Amino acid sequence: MLSETGTQFFGYYPGTVALVTAEHGSVRNVMAAGWHTALSAQPPLYGVLIGRERATHALVAGSGTFGINFLPATHARAVQGTGVLSLHDLNPAEADKLSRLGLTTLPDAPLALTDAYLYYRCRVIQTVPTGDHDLFVGEVLEVRHDPALYDDRRLFTGQAPVYLGRSSYVKTTQERESYVPESFE
Ligand SMILES: Cc1cc2nc3c(=O)[nH]c(=O)nc-3n(C[C@H](O)[C@H](O)[C@H](O)COP(=O)(O)O)c2cc1C
Numbered sequence: 001m002l003s004e005t006g007t008q009f010f011g012y013y014p015g016t017v018a019l020v021t022a023e024h025g026s027v028r029n030v031m032a033a034g035w036h037t038a039l040s041a042q043p044p045l046y047g048v049l050i051g052r053e054r055a056t057h058a059l060v061a062g063s064g065t066f067g068i069n070f071l072p073a074t075h076a077r078a079v080q081g082t083g084v085l086s087l088h089d090l091n092p093a094e095a096d097k098l099s100r101l102g103l104t105t106l107p108d109a110p111l112a113l114t115d116a117y118l119y120y121r122c123r124v125i126q127t128v129p130t131g132d133h134d135l136f137v138g139e140v141l142e143v144r145h146d147p148a149l150y151d152d153r154r155l156f157t158g159q160a161p162v163y164l165g166r167s168s169y170v171k172t173t174q175e176r177e178s179y180v181p182e183s184f185e
Pocket residue numbers: 017029030031032033034035036049050051053054055056057080082083084085086087088097133163
């Protein structure tokens with residue numbers, strides 16, 4: 001049964017965590033974002049909320065481009081690491097979060113993480129201030145997926161890390177229940 005609590009009860013997880021990649025000038029970065037969503041199918045739009053103090057914010061605002069990556073559960077530690085480490089805090093000798101966390105990118109797609117099962121490349125078409133974050137609305141210019149982790153109906157068959165909050169993750173399983181439209185007639 002529901003019980004009333006404060007307006008700051010951030011109990012809306014479980015949810016997936018997107019890794020936002022961005023590059024501007026000679027600086028690249030990656031950060032965890034639990035606040036991300038599809039916004040439109042036609043045109044394809046994807047949104048992510050980024051706090052203005054994040055190092056990634058300046059890179060996305062400056063370049064007008066961001067990547068959205070989803071990594072499998074085998075990489076949950078790295079996912080969390082991108083949300084705990086900030087480029088602002090790294091000393092110059094280790095100031096690359098990707099290499100620090102063992103993440104690599106594709107040679108022909110610098111914002112795509114090599115081990116991602118899904119990747120979107122987005123061009124910022126709108127920036128909407130929302131309280132202490134900015135919503136970056138991205139037009140999806142490119143999508144890549146790992147066919148080894150999808151079935152012929154494009155349903156994900158791998159294990160995804162699902163964020164529970166408080167640095168904790170569980171994995172999706174391969175058990176499924178499907179409720180086809182006909183079952184509601
Ligand atoms: C699981 C998780 C989800 C997060 N979601 C968001 C988010 O949606 N938006 C945001 O601005 N920060 C989010 N953060 C915090 C940033 O990822 C964190 O501040 C990160 O260190 C920023 O890195 P940067 O300063 O190098 O850009 C999240 C952190 C974690 C661990």
